[in-house]
Amino acid sequence: MFDNDERGKKVVIVSHCILNQNCVVQPMARAKGAFKIVSEYIEDGVGIIQLPCPELRHFGLGRKPMEKFEYDTPIHREICRHILRPVIKEIEEYSKYGYEIIGIVGIEDSPNCDINENRGIFMQELFKLLKEKNIDLKGYEVPLDYDELK
Numbered sequence: 001m002f003d004n005d006e007r008g009k010k011v012v013i014v015s016h017c018i019l020n021q022n023c024v025v026q027p028m029a030r031a032k033g034a035f036k037i038v039s040e041y042i043e044d045g046v047g048i049i050q051l052p053c054p055e056l057r058h059f060g061l062g063r064k065p066m067e068k069f070e071y072d073t074p075i076h077r078e079i080c081r082h083i084l085r086p087v088i089k090e091i092e093e094y095s096k097y098g099y100e101i102i103g104i105v106g107i108e109d110s111p112n113c114d115i116n117e118n119r120g121i122f123m124q125e126l127f128k129l130l131k132e133k134n135i136d137l138k139g140y141e142v143p144l145d146y147d148e149l150k
């Protein structure tokens with residue numbers, strides 16, 4: 001095994017819209033593009049893994065705002081699992097090779113990407129798949145009042 005480069009061997013996993021606000025429901029964007037808060041990870045030499053956006057994949061850019069119960073359907077959960085499979089494979093690889101996975105950063109109050117109080121459908125499926133692989137990761141959230149455009 002090659003072990004002679006200077007990579008930091010630290011990664012964080014983030015909801016898609018943290019790096020790309022272009023995917024959110026209109027008119028909910030809170031930044032022009034990526035949230036500036038990720039610059040802390042960049043400065044600390046942390047690699048950033050971007051999760052897919054389940055709402056964009058299922059309903060596209062022209063979707064209307066929907067409640068969590070409206071996303072709680074077998075087909076939406078199946079889409080979530082389908083788009084998460086490659087991510088799970090990557091997480092397993094980083095774990096296997098001893099990389100530090102700082103955690104998963106979601107979006108407070110999102111029907112899909114909330115992690116803590118009222119876990120969204122996508123994050124429910126992600127944490128279930130991780131549990132099946134015996135991978136335990138911490139969860140963090142971008143707070144509801146975070147807004148770079150105000």
Ligand code: SF4
Binds near residue numbers: 015023053056
């Ligand atoms: S589903 Fe997740 S990634 Fe997509 S816009 Fe909502 S919070 Fe962001």
